Amino acid sequence: MVARRTRLLAYLLGGVAPLCLAGLALGVPVMYWSNLPSRIADHWNLSGRPNGSQPKIVALGIALALVVVGASALITWMTLMLKLSRNPSTAEPVRSPVRSMAGLLATGLMLSGAGTAISLSMTLSNLDVNSWQTAHQDPLGFIPLIAGPLALAAVGVGLVRRNITSVSSSGAALSDFPRLGLTDSEEALWLSGARCTWAAPSSLVGLVGAGVLWLLGGHVLAVSIVAVSLGFLELSSVRVAASAVGVMVRYGPFAWPVTRIPLKRIARAEPLDLAPLSWGYRGSLSMFGTAAVMVRRGPTLRLHLKDNKTFLVTVDDAVTGAALINDQVQRQSRIS
Amino acid sequence: MLLRIDTTLAEPLYGQIASQLTHAIARGEIEPGSRLPSAKELASAVNVNLHTVLHAYAVLRDAGLVELRPRRGAVVLPSGPMAARLMEQVRQLVEAARGQGFSQPELIDLVRNEW
Incomplete structure (x- = not known):
């Protein structure tokens, strides 16, 4: 069911949406090409009067290029999503929850949406004028130019968040994950990290x-x-500490900034082995519900949080880290 | 590295912390130049008194494994891994001598003669 929804959303947002946006960004200017002056206004002052112009082929070409870049991001997102939906257990680097790709989706929708909005706005503002100086745009015309792409990205990401929560290991019990076997008289601290x-x-x-x-x-x-x-x-290195307090992640040579995830927020932890494209900081816990800190390929710790969010970080010996966290989570649930 | 302490063991807590950190330094899990977790952080993580951790760090400093720097905490010395390996070998030697009924002066005499 998840795989089917994933495919449907992938085709809709990564295939149909960029095609429609590119069609609008190209089709409308082409349709009214003869009604546009040779130079068109592409910049406006606060009262809506034009204060900048370019040859129409250049101005509309730049807007179309923006759509193409955004569409490329969307097609990449669609390809990864389709790969995931076909084989969720092995389709790294997106074996992590689908939401981890939400950043790519949002970027693609914003760029292609912005390109389309600019193309349409320039075409309509310069329609049937003798020269670019007589073109006119509503002083508040910039609002839909900004709000439109943002709304498009928010709708796209919202659709993904609402319809696809997670793929692998969702619903699995804590006992299915590695354990360390800490006794009640034991306390432990796990220190690890990874380097690019x-x-x-x-x-x-x-x-x-x-x-x-x-x-x-x-x-x-x-x-x-x-x-x-x-x-x-x-992102050249990352240091991770896990204990009864929770998980602490420090970034870079200065060990700053610090991400703290208290134990009471963690549902379970599992080790993964992530493969290509695994570098960078992707996503956002607060915005997309998933954040991934990747400084190299290989062993990675995935934390499933109680609010259905996911945090991934590359670490050496992720199995021990996950085992310790799961032990502490179970101990805490027993106490509470 | 995994630092695991057990309050029911006869070995004091500072000794457990010191020996496990020594083991980690000897095996290269904590590299020279790396900082050990701050005493406050470690104490909070394993739920022990701050002075217990400071005592463990003092043991490591006295053994030549780490340097305690103001505001930087405990930093593993370049010679730390070698010193840690030696410390572990000494511990094994002491345990073996105890097991065979040697007293402390007898073991010291043996080492002195070998030296």
Whole structure:
């Protein structure tokens, strides 16, 4: 049932939606091509008067490119979802709950929605005018341009969240997962972590490159590279501690920021073995209900939370970590 | 690494913590330059008194496994793994000597003669 819903949503949001959006973004300007001036207004002041223009092929081409990038993300999302629905037990990297791909879906819908909205807005604002200077847009016209794609992404993610909760191991009992066998007189602390071999050197190269660019005057590019390099550095390693208190995850060489998940929030833990595409911080516990912290492929700890959310983090010896957490969860439930 | 302490064992809690951390350092589970968890964090995680953890860390420092730095906590020394392996071998030697009925002065004499 879950697999069928997954396929249906995958085709709807990853296939039909980008086709419809691309059709609108391309079809409407083509239909009114002869009614548009050779240069069209593409930027407006607060009173709705145009203050920027481009050749219509360029302006509408950029909007269409945005749709294509968004559609690519949606098609990728659809492919992963279909792979998952065919074989949920082995279809890594999306063996984790379907929600972990919600970020990709939201990005795809927002980009393709924004491209379509821009294309339609430019076409309608420049329709039947002699030159771009006489085009007019409602001063509040920017609101649907922003709200439309956001609403589209929210609806898409909402559909996925409502219809597909999780795939593998949903409904399994705690006894099905690894256990350590702690006695009542024992206390334990599990410390582990994982390291990405290429992220730290890459970030250092990036920082050096940014310094050179800064000296050469490319300040904006240098700042961008510094931001990306620091992001790489943050995901170059991760340290995890689990005990009767809960699970604590520290990121990067400075062990900051810290994610704390109290034991009372955890339903169970299980070890996984994640494969390709497993790098980066994906999802969000608060927004999408799933977050995955991947610094390398291989052993990963998955925490099922009591509020149906899921947290994944790559760690060495995930089996021991999961076993300890499950023991502590059972001990706590016995006490309460 | 898994640190597991049992309140019903005869070995004191600080000794259990120290020996398990020694074992982890000897096996390379905690690498040189790594920081051990803060005493407060470890005490809270395994539900023991803060002074018990500080006592265990002092044992590791005296054995040359870690360096206790203000605000940085306990950091494993570069020579830590070798010292930890030696410490484990000494522990095995002491246990073997006890098992065979040797007294402490007799064992020390044996070591001195071998040296």
